[in-house]
Amino acid sequence: MSRRFQRTALWSAGLSFLFAALVAGAWVVKAQENYSGWWLPVNIAPEYGQLQDLMFNIFLVLTSILALIFYALMAYAFIFNRGRKGKKGFYTHGSRRFQLGLVAFFTVFVIGGEIFVLGQVTGDVWDRMKQGVPENALRIEVMAEQFAWNIRYPGPDGKFGKTDLELMDEENPFGIDEDDPAAGDDVVTVGRLHIPLDVPIHILLRSKDVLHSFFIPVLRVKQDAVPGETINVWMRALKTGKFQMVCAELCGLGHTAMKGSVVVESKKDFQAWLEQEAAVD
């Protein structure tokens, strides 16, 4: 490769890198301040949720820079390497050294970036999110069905009554065995998940028929519900209010109507609500 060719490639890459960093930075700042329902929704989750958004933004900056470098190179070629009649292209096959360097660069860049991001930024958050349910968490059972979210609280005794698929019907969506002494005080609701503020919640996620997916956008939680399995999900809400809970996995005819709400309230309000529900039962 000729000197001139190399120099041009280097310069255009360098300049476009600067330009790209500027544009990407401005874009991210702008997107964050003008929240309009076209971007990441409100985030009421603690560390695990904030880190998800941070990662999203890191990727956004990184990919924007890469894309702009790439487009700058293309634009350079379009402007300065337009074909004319009789004008030949620059004959080069490149060199083995350049290619080895290229592969090495991308390998170090990608693997290094991966190790850095996983090690320094998110650490073991993935593990803690998927496996590290806090000991003191409030346990709530969620049973998905076509096309509703059934929710069960263990009641004052803190124990869930036994369930059996054979006992399931419209009146008894969980198939609770009423003979079990622990079952008497269980509270069952449909489509409304009440949770106390700032308390870790341990969801025992089940499905009775097909796949569903338990998705609460503001809490940055999503997990498929799989029939035949009980999957542990945990979360914590830092803000009171009523939020949307949806099914994110196609589950049949009524999929588009399968939704519910999450009501985050103070511990006192939550306790009052739970006692009231238990009395109704």
Add this chain to the structure above:
Amino acid sequence: MTTIDATPVDAHDSHAGFWGAYIFSRDHKTIGKQFLFASMIFMAVGGLLAMIIRWNLGFPDQPVPLLGSIMGEAMVDDKGVILPEFYNVLFTMHGSIMIFFVVIPMLNGWVANFILPLQIGARDMASPLLNMLSFWFFVVAALVVLSGFLVEGGAAATGWTAYPPLSALAGMGQTLWIVGVAILGLSSIMGSVNYITTVIKLRAPGMLMMRMPIPVWSVFITAFLTLLATPVLTTAMVMLLMDNSLGTSYFLPQIVVSGELMETSGGRPVLFQHIFWFYSHPAVYIMVLPALGVAAEMLAVFSRKPLFGFKTIVYMLLAIAAMSFIVWAHHMYQSGMSPAAAKWFMFWTIAITIPPSVILYNMVVTLLGGSIRFTTPMLHGLGFLSMFLIGGLSGIFLASAFTDIFLHDTYFIVAHLHYVLFGGSLFGIFASIIYWFPKAFGKMMSERLGKVHFWLTFVFFNLTFFPMHFLGAAGHMRRIAYPLNYDHLVSSQLLNTWISVSAFILGASQLIFFYNFIASMRSGKVAVANPWEANTLEWTIHKPGHGNWGPQLPVVLNGPYEYSHPEVEADFLPQTQPLKAEG
């Protein structure tokens, strides 16, 4: 095989008659064109379904214009508004048709069949019979899947991924879908065996492996993916068919459907996902690599430069193919599989970005210092390059299990996959059709109409699919018929309407392409033997008849990308032409 090699046949299947020459032809060029025509018809069907999807999302609760009155009562209500159950059919069939009956057959049927023997200097495929069967299995598969529209309960409605238990519980339309996809698998396997054998055994004298043009390499490597992955899909389909129709429980645990305890037990739904994605992740590369090969060819030919880092690109294609078998579960981070396993898949999924990055960088450097001719096929090649990049980069967000928690099953995925399959594959397919049109039909496609079509497609493609990233970031789930049902999606409805309007213009723009295709075939400018001044072997024969070359097969002397060689006066050097003219 030796008989094909030794005996050229000059006439176009002269003694075969109409049926033998055009319908049950064994000529690779005719079969390639058959794949092309059939896939174009399916593209129109799949595109129409997409338009109806967009109508429902952009203009909810309003009757579908024109079509609303002729659609059956299983599809629309009495006012002509789409029913939610039909909406499920719409996106299922749109996805299935576009993936199984447009992108895969266009690349591994049309491009592979028409180009591969011509570019390596073979007279035909190793087994013309198998080749013909491959096409007809494909047609049968498509008809079986589409016949779902005619049976009670309508066509399949469980997404192109057909996850059980839903798909195992579904009716006749789903059963036909499963059978159709299994048949398509057989078609793909037949094709791939043929391509591999042809490349290994039937190259012209002097056609060393490293003298094979990049489209041949990409089809060749893709054929290995198809051969290794498709049987797994076929297995999954057979198991699913048994769960669906014969009462087995491979994927079904004990479940209660509408209050009734089913007689199923012991199966695991997640098992299907593992088997399905073990095929379908390599299938993503089956759907993209040949298009990448075509785009790379365009860049070299029209930059009048050697393809930069040609050998590296080949090695990187091999690396992608190998790595594509160990990343499948990145589709399943939230499926309930082991979170520890997710980390292994995350590592490899991010690592698999290395070879495509190297390839794309080499493709861009091919442009630098070139003498670029902005012809229509080149524009589509550049379309591939610029749009596939976005598809690749947005994949990084999804590759990370952590950010995928929020983005999984949202429109971010829809945006990502359309940037790969439309922005990538389809631009590659358009490039291949326009570039090899003169070889296939002896005419040139109109450049003027071609450019109008390209720019409309390029602009409205981006206006349609780029905003879907924003929808996904806002938490807009895919596969929902009525976004307005959800509190958190009300504010993004304007965006949905915007996307729909763009999509309609994008859809309408494709009519220009269809018109250009048909009109040019009838009355296009007559093509010369080598209209693009390219090096590869297919341009050495003017009108390839049956057997392609005359008594003498071409002898290959150069690599495929000797453009603008300093010792040659012209800016190209055909593979058969000696570098120094003798005497």
